[in-house]
Amino acid sequence: MTQYLDFExxxxxxxxxxxxxxxxxxxxxxxxxxxxxxxxxxxxxxxxDDLYKNLTPWRKCQVARHPERPHCRDYIDALFQEFTPLAGDRNFADDMAVMGGLARFNDQPVMVIGHEKGNDTKSRIERNFGMARPEGYRKAIRLMEMAGRFGLPVITIVDTPGAYPGKGAEERGQSEAIARSTETCLRIPVPLVSVVVGEGGSGGAVAFATANKVAMLEHSVYSVISPEGCASILWKDAEKMREAAEALRLTAQDLMKLGVIDRIVAEPRGGAHRDAPAAIASVGKALEAMLEPLMALDGPALVAERRKKYLTMGNQRLTA
Incomplete structure (x- = not known):
């Protein structure tokens, strides 16, 4: 049975x-x-058609969080072959909110890493609703460094409300793990492409998405903080999340104008949750289009292009 959002x-x-x-x-x-x-x-x-023609930023947040939206495992199962999961950070534990491993994408060996939210109560709790702890980011670092050693392109699938803010995570160095994951993205000498398929929340998303090319699904969101969190800080009222969503410029369309992302992937009518196979196929085509030109570049060129992309970010101005 279809789960309907408030505006539906x-x-x-x-x-x-x-x-x-x-x-x-x-x-x-x-x-x-x-x-x-x-x-x-x-x-x-x-x-x-009318409802989805001009979604407000807040409604896009609701769509991006839809529980029936395809998640990381769905994309891996459909787009990648011979997926071999790799577990653990070799330091503390295996974080189930982050899944990754070796696979083939269009017969090209790759390393794929992503946030997994789960699709029912049991799996959502097990996956911590896609909110990674430090060991999740350290696992991602380990896999990215492995990909760098063996010359494997890295594909990341971003879908997280943000890094887990719990006491244990902070005690184990959450901010340091996020920073090192982001730094690893910048220095690995292999192609790195990323796609935001739902929520791209704060440093928890940036730690996976500091890539040569970044795509977003049409109704996904990507921001430094959730609208509710922003409203709580600015207005001391989480109910002002609609105003916060407008101010954050978190939609794919705004971020494309700002130069933060490189590509918008169209979704089926009514959002990815209404036709998951079509949405997944569109993401596959976008990943292929982003990855192909990068395969012709050597390691130093890839690193230089990636660093230049982020050092010059912010020069663009929002014109709308």
């Missing part, structure tokens, strides 16, 4: 009525409601 309630009513009509028709051979159901389907499709 009118759509839920129409689609619910259409399904009720079909259920009645299935239970009674004498009832012919095909035309009525088809009319409701057409009305629902038009409303869906």
């Amino acid at each position: 309630k009118p759509l839920a009513e129409i689609e619910g009525k259409a399904e009720e009509l079909r259920a009645l028709a299935r239970n009674s051979a004498e009832m012919d409601v095909g035309d009525e159901a088809a009319a409701l389907d057409t009305k629902a499709a038009t409303l869906l």
Whole structure:
């Protein structure tokens, strides 16, 4: 059953009525409601287009957090072959919020690393809702350094509310682990491409996404802080998250204008959660397009391009 967001309630009513009509028709051979159901389907499709045509930043946050949106494991299962997971940071533990390992992408050996949120209550708790602890970032560092030694391109899949802010994480050096992961992204002499498929939250996302090329799904978000957190700090009121979302410039469209990302990946009508296979296929094409030209560059050129990208960031101005 589709989970509807708050702003989709009118759509839920129409689609619910259409399904009720079909259920009645299935239970009674004498009832012919095909035309009525088809009319409701057409009305629902038009409303869906209208709802998603001009989403506000806050609504994009809601879509990016949709529980049925495809997550890292879904992308790995669909786009990569011979995936071999690698676990642990060789220091403390294995962080289940971060998954990564060796794989093939279009027959090219790669290292793939991503945040995994889980898809039900049990897996979400196990994965800590995609919020990595220091051992998760240290695992990512280990895998990126391994990729650098063996000349393997690195692909990262970003989907996290942010790094886990718990007491234990801070005691084990959360900020240092994030900083070292970001620094590792900058220095590995192999192609590094990243895609934000849901939430790109703060340093927890930057630690994976300091890449040669960064793409975002159309309705994903990427920001220094969540709208609720920003509202709590600026206005002492988390309910002002809509105003905060506007101010943060966290949408893919704004970030493309600012030069923070390099590509926007179109989503199916109604968001990635309504047609996961199509969304995943689009991400695969974007990764291929970003990775191909980088494969022709040597290590020093890749590192120089990556450093230049981030040192010059901020020169662009938002014109809209």
